[in-house]
Amino acid sequence: MSQHHLGWLATVGLVPMVTMPADADPLKDFCVADNSTGLTINGFPCKPAAKVTVDDFTFGGLTKAGDTNNKNMAPAVTPASVIQFPRLNTLGISAARIDFAKGGINPPHTHPRATEILLLAQGELYVGFVSTNNTLFATVLKAGELFVFPKGLVHFQLNVGESPALAFAGLSSENPGTQQVAPALFTPDIKDEVLEGFRINGKTVDMILEAEFRDM
Known part of the structure; x- marks a missing residue:
């Protein structure tokens, strides 16, 4: 394949990266939510x-x-x-x-x-x-x-x-x-072993969970 074709393919391949959209701009003066x-x-x-x-x-x-x-x-x-x-x-x-x-x-x-x-x-x-x-x-x-x-x-x-x-x-x-x-993190649905990744032990996890749900 020629250098010309390789360059063209490289350019086309970059187009999706360059044109990735952000949040759409409004197409009207206003759109009061219903x-x-x-x-x-x-x-x-x-x-x-x-x-x-x-x-x-x-x-x-x-x-x-x-x-x-x-x-x-x-x-x-x-x-x-x-x-x-x-x-x-x-x-x-x-x-x-x-x-x-x-x-x-x-x-x-x-x-x-x-x-x-x-x-x-x-x-x-x-x-x-x-x-x-x-x-x-x-x-x-x-x-x-x-x-x-x-x-x-x-x-x-x-x-x-x-x-x-x-x-x-x-x-x-x-x-x-x-x-x-x-x-978001200290919930009984997440295993203690995961929360111990905060460099705390299971007893401390239990204490935090108890306080968290007592104060809810």
């Missing part, structure tokens, strides 16, 4: 355009502080994803309000479908993420500062200030998903 249908196959159907009003483009769900009164010191996360704010359908973006009590912690978790940018509006937060080579990137945020958590990486926030803290997050998916690391 959640009444119950269909959620990788998105929601559109509400008929004739029934869309200006109210569909406004969401007041982040105006009120969440309840942080719980024994686990967990923050109150108020999401504004396509589920709560149907107008976000097809736009690839969402938001959340996060209220922290003094000492409150948002434990290690991931957003499998989104990068998150966090704006601290009030207080002080120790925030960080761990890269895939297990490098920690962490700092203390002051009010008005931003921090970004790359898509899919384990990250956390801890209120280290002397008062409650308030943050707002923007996420690069209308349905980013959240997976808490500890509850």
Whole structure:
């Protein structure tokens, strides 16, 4: 086979790699989700355009502080994803309000479908993420500062200030998903031998499982 043909075949072979698609861009000005249908196959159907009003483009769900009164010191996360704010359908973006009590912690978790940018509006937060080579990137945020958590990486926030803290997050998916690391792994359905890979013994695994399900 000639060098010319070999070069042509190599070029053709690379085309699928170069043209692999990302999430599709919207083909309409808007597609307000019609959640009444119950269909959620990788998105929601559109509400008929004739029934869309200006109210569909406004969401007041982040105006009120969440309840942080719980024994686990967990923050109150108020999401504004396509589920709560149907107008976000097809736009690839969402938001959340996060209220922290003094000492409150948002434990290690991931957003499998989104990068998150966090704006601290009030207080002080120790925030960080761990890269895939297990490098920690962490700092203390002051009010008005931003921090970004790359898509899919384990990250956390801890209120280290002397008062409650308030943050707002923007996420690069209308349905980013959240997976808490500890509850995802420490479940009776996973064999103890697997969890002992955290360099803990079976007795410690049992203690963690007992505490995990006692606090649920």
